[in-house]
Amino acid sequence: MYRISDSEWEVMRVIWTKGQTRSSEIIATLADKFSWSDSTIKTLLGRLVDKGLVSSQREGKAFIYQARVSEKQSYRDEIEMIFNRICVTEHRSLIDYLVSKMPMTLSDIEQLEALLLLKKENAVERVICDCIPGQCRCVRHGEVKHG
Ligand SMILES: [Zn+2]
Known part of the structure; x- marks a missing residue:
């Protein structure tokens, strides 16, 4: 399993949200939050394709990008990677900490x-x-x- 860098993660979130998308759409989406150049985002996309996390398909002049890994599974993998670094006997107190500071509806709590x-x-x-x-x-x- 590949480690997804922080910058790659930002791109993955756009791809997961849009389903299928072009680099121009990803660039436009991330422009508000980051001052990344077009070529930076294209480099990130290239890395994600190389890692097998994203597929690219040529459509005319542009490429269509699509996630090859599920969003939910990736969340779980990220969390497990962190928890695997910590003794299992510490996990519950970490969950306590997360739950105590997490905004939750009554239905979430139930x-x-x-x-x-x-x-x-x-x-x-x-x-x-x-x-x-x-x-x-x-x-x-x-x-x-x-x-
Ligand atoms: Zn231990």
Whole structure:
């Protein structure tokens, strides 16, 4: 799986939103937010095509760009990449933090409650990480805590 850079991500968001789009449309969309030149955006598009994240199809003089990866899956991949860097025993407190600062409707909260009720049926006794010893402070099953 390819890492998507911050700039490439901005371009991907336009492509995901528009479905099929030309570079001129992407340039126009991003012009308000960034002072990127046309050639910068074309370079970013070229990289996304090389990475297999976007397809390009010639139509007359222009190219039509289309995403080859789903938006939802890409969100999940990005989040998982971050969480994979952090000991699994820290994940819940990070979720607490995210939930506490996230704007949520009553319906959002009710959906989260329903998810937690389901989660309750598969609760584990302990969350055990698989970090390399020395990279986290966890005490693993059967290990004696030092210090
Ligand atoms: Zn750990």
